[in-house]
Amino acid sequence: MSQKEKPIKVLLSRSQLDCHQRGLVTVAAALRDAGMEVVYTTFLMPEEVVKTAVEEDVDVIGLSFLAWGQMHITAEVMRLLKERNLSDVMVIVGGIIRDEQIPKLLEMGVSRVFPVGSSTTEIVDYIRSKKG
């Protein structure tokens, strides 16, 4: 794979209602170590995620859920992305996600789900394989 001049830009975001930041902080560090540009935010409403994604012109959105919210918020984010013709922005989801929710998230257009315990190497490799 050839080195792109511009690094891959990833928005990592989580709801302020969910107090678990450890996973996303860890992923942010791993992506930065891998040479990606990371924008890290928190939000109250799903609209804020899409707004930041547009402003920052990111290639990837990573959403983290450890205390629920994954189905409602992801569905909203996917709908808003489609509405703004941003379907080329890749969305990945991580956290405490139930097995039976994974196919549903993929059906919404999520590219891949990384449940808790996934290695950061896996996440880095996946993003590179899709956007590198």
Next chain:
Amino acid sequence: MFDKATREKVKQIKEEWKQEYQKRYDDKEFNSTTYSGIPVKPVYTPEDIEHLDYKEIGMPGIFPYTRGLYPVGYRAQPWVSQQATGYGLPEQTRERYELLAKEGLRGYEGREPPYFTGQDQAGMLGYDADHPVAKGWVGMTGPSVSTFEDFELLFEGVDISNRNLVLGVFDTSPVFLAWLVMLAEKRGVPLDKLHGLSLNSFFRQMYLEHPSFPPSSALKINREFIKYCTENLPYWNTVNFNMYDIIECGGNAIQELAFILSVVIALVEECMKVGLDPNVFVTRFNFHMAGHMDFFETIAKIRALRRMWAKLARNRFGCTNPRALKAIINVKTAGATYTRQQPLNNLIRGCIETLAAVLADVNALWTTHYDDPLAIPTEQAAILGLRTQQIILYETGIPNVSDPLAGSYYVEWLTSRIEEEATKLLQRIEQMGGWVKCLEAGWFRKEIDRGAIEWRRKVDKGETIVVGMNKFVMREEQKVPVFEYPEVEDIAIERVKKFKEKRDIALTRAALAELKEAAQRVDRGESGLLMPAVIKCAKADATLGEIMDVLKEVFGWGLIT
């Protein structure tokens, strides 16, 4: 600790050991470190603790309480089982909790089992169920509680005068307490008959990325909260100093102790400024620690906290009341050590972590359910958490003897070592300006995040082994039942709307306006005004969100980092 003859003998036998060592291993070294990075040798001897004064170890129930708070440990008073759980509507949470009570949840001697309640994620941040931000979150990881009617449902049929009540909420603690006061008055229960605890982690931005009041405002609000409780609810525990989440978010045992003690110092000094007597209000503090997988470090840090606290309360706050010198400690087994992979393995982790807490004579215990990385517990998982404690209590004989590991060269050395390191770190925090300054600068989070990132790197490289996650991985995962949330959002929203429709809105508005004025005066330095004004709002049918909005407006609200 030891006389000259013993020391000579130790030296002599150690010399023999050294020869054996060299014969067998040559110059090979077997050093390691604890979870918190304290270097550990392969064996400990009296030499490692000979500098210790026996008074530092002492006896249970005797200052500095290293060995426990009472002359006899669990033989006289077994630990309180403080399992928590919650979801859906208030009545659903209550049913789940009463199931645990029926299955043998233990309270303090002579009292009914505890009753541990909380609220959902939206409520924790002061949003009513009908707020747009709450959409998708209602009844998740806690019951939806927006109004006094919801609160009343949570306690329907619960004898509030004979149970240890835990109001498991953070910045909404003043509102929950106001509702409890209303409920007690309605039922004719005198306020001095209320026993329990507000979790009240007003300081959680030091480890969590979770909106809150700015630290200097949080201190003022809690000074008010403590003043009200001291004067009206003498048996109400006002703050649970949460150290658990420090290690849970990536910190270590030394940070657990030093970071939290810096909060305690800030709060005690704030309370003393308005003339509150530490000999009284300090007796109502609790500490919440993590039972972690580093077995001996868990035991040592619990013993070290009791000793550090006793010295701090006496030497720094000038406390003389023995109750003020005793750190009441409740332990929860560490959710972050549990894995989604092979989830049944978590039953074993929970058992080991519970055992460490028991061996360190803690006062209350919450064994995290094995399915924690999957969801909130199923009934079966919740009961298994409780059974873990019951098996240790009734079948092992371990609780027969107080602080049974006292005198272990390793445990005593490690206890002292953790105390020394934590004392040094606490001094550093104070040199940097103390809790408020360090929190505002984002220093705590930076330290804790570094730990989280470092841990993950080690796991990804295989330097730290987590069974089932990065070693002994199975392709076919164990299938276990996962809790299904009931759909409650519509019902919860409907309840809030109905509550708002039938109230006298003029009365509510007037009370909220009064609260705003009281909060502004408290913010300017007056004291004793906030809780009465919150209670007045609660009685005037203001909702959780309405009361919290006023407090947020006056005191500020948001994320620090």
